[in-house]
Amino acid sequence: xxxxxxxxxxxxxxxxxxxxxxxxxxxxxxxxxxxxxxxxxxxxxxxxxxxxxxxxxxxxxxxxxxxxxxxxxxxxxxxxxxxxxxxxxxxxxxxxxxxxxxxxxxxxxxxxxxxxxxxxxx
Amino acid sequence: xxxxxxxxxxxxxxxxxxxxxxxxxxxxxxxxxxxxxxxxxxxxxxxxxxxxxxxxxxxxxxxxxxxxxxxxxxxxxxxxxxxxxxxxxxxxxxxxxxxxxxxxxxxxxxxxxxxxxxxxxxxxxxxxxxxxxxxxxxxxxxxxxxxxxxxxxxxxxxxxxxxxxxxxxxxxxxxxxxxxxxxxxxxxxxxxxxxxxxxxxxxxxxxxxxxxxxxxxxxxxxxxxxxxxxxxxxxxxxxxxxxxxxxxxxxxxxxxxxxxxxxxxxxxxxxxxxxxxxxxx
Numbered sequence: 001x002x003x004x005x006x007x008x009x010x011x012x013x014x015x016x017x018x019x020x021x022x023x024x025x026x027x028x029x030x031x032x033x034x035x036x037x038x039x040x041x042x043x044x045x046x047x048x049x050x051x052x053x054x055x056x057x058x059x060x061x062x063x064x065x066x067x068x069x070x071x072x073x074x075x076x077x078x079x080x081x082x083x084x085x086x087x088x089x090x091x092x093x094x095x096x097x098x099x100x101x102x103x104x105x106x107x108x109x110x111x112x113x114x115x116x117x118x119x120x121x122x
Numbered sequence: 123x124x125x126x127x128x129x130x131x132x133x134x135x136x137x138x139x140x141x142x143x144x145x146x147x148x149x150x151x152x153x154x155x156x157x158x159x160x161x162x163x164x165x166x167x168x169x170x171x172x173x174x175x176x177x178x179x180x181x182x183x184x185x186x187x188x189x190x191x192x193x194x195x196x197x198x199x200x201x202x203x204x205x206x207x208x209x210x211x212x213x214x215x216x217x218x219x220x221x222x223x224x225x226x227x228x229x230x231x232x233x234x235x236x237x238x239x240x241x242x243x244x245x246x247x248x249x250x251x252x253x254x255x256x257x258x259x260x261x262x263x264x265x266x267x268x269x270x271x272x273x274x275x276x277x278x279x280x281x282x283x284x285x286x287x288x289x290x291x292x293x294x295x296x297x298x299x300x301x302x303x304x305x306x307x308x309x310x311x312x313x314x315x316x317x318x319x320x321x322x323x324x325x326x327x328x329x330x331x332x333x334x335x336x337x338x339x340x341x342x343x344x345x346x347x348x349x350x351x352x353x354x355x356x357x358x359x360x361x362x363x364x365x366x367x368x369x370x371x372x373x374x375x376x377x378x379x380x381x382x383x384x385x386x387x388x389x390x391x392x393x394x395x396x397x398x399x400x401x402x403x
Contacts, residue, residue: 030292030293032273032274032275034274034275034276035274037272037273037274037313037315037317037318038273038317039273039274039292039293039294041293058293058295058296059293059295060273060293060294060295060315060317060318060321061317062316062317066317
């Protein structure tokens with residue numbers, strides 16, 4: 001672990017992976033942190049076996065939230081979308097996230113999970 | 123100025139209204155189109171509180187259905203965001219006749235008056251914080267359309283912005299990509315949030331907008347611009363960003379800052395510096 005802005009966070013915030021939209025996503029969900037204004041939309045296209053074939057995100061995001069969304073879209077590829085845990089995401093960021101900024105990391109994952117739930121109830 | 127049969131009026135010929143009363147009398151007296159010359163001698167001008175005097179020619183006429191048709195056509199052009207010019211014949215048997223013309227091809231003269239109408243200014247306000255509230259109210263008074271954009275639904279509300287023509291809530295950078303830009307769409311960024319400022323600035327600096335202002339200090343502003351520079355935005359585009367935003371009015375409250383911003387927008391739209399008139403030689 002290192003400072004809040006680890007090399008991983010800096011790199012993904014500056015050069016986010018999978019930023020954009022999918023033409024026909026199976027899962028699409030968007031939400032906002034009403035206080036800070038972090039807003040993210042996650043889109044996922046599933047393969048026939050139910051694993052994630054492609055994932056994209058878009059939004060107005062601080063550096064930590066953008067890095068979190070970017071790393072998340074890499075982590076979930078070829079896994080079932082609900083597989084990635086919060087601990088795994090925090091670990092992948094290699095950063096010592098202070099309590100006040102944990103929400104920034106959690107938001108993209110919460111949006112993905114909400115999208116999965118919404119799809120399940122359709 | 124329009125004067126109805128019942129005497130009610132809409133608009134005016136002059137700012138002070140001294141000519142207007144006489145125009146109303148003329149309108150009531152004759153239905154035939156005719157040009158009336160009003161001359162204010164220095165003595166008259168002094169008597170009514172002016173010190174300049176001068177003269178003005180006013181076309182007085184009863185509006186025909188044909189004239190209304192021309193105005194309807196003009197309104198459609200304006201609603202589509204395009205400027206339109208109306209030429210009105212002032213003299214002869216066709217006095218009062220109007221037609222849509224190419225403003226570049228016809229100029230006002232003794233026989234024809236060309237009125238160029240421009241679409242209303244649409245002010246894009248990015249960020250629905252405290253400064254945006256009086257800013258939108260001032261803009262409304264100026265006749266601007268206003269579009270307020272924010273990613274936080276609890277900020278961009280109708281309760282906070284009763285005067286806004288449009289409230290857009292969502293991914294701000296995405297909304298910025300959907301807006302229509304042009305010479306009548308100044309953009310004000312008062313979000314004070316780098317996660318929306320960068321993407322929005324990148325978008326609007328690629329467009330022919332007359333004004334781009336960014337709320338931020340002399341330290342923060344250059345830092346935002348440096349990020350854009352690293353993303354490849356050209357220096358001449360970065361130079362268009364007015365940061366710190368607004369004229370130097372000295373105010374500190376949200377309303378005072380908003381006033382300085384809207385004053386700068388007006389000055390820039392008219393190609394002026396915003397300096398005091400009394401300081402001009």
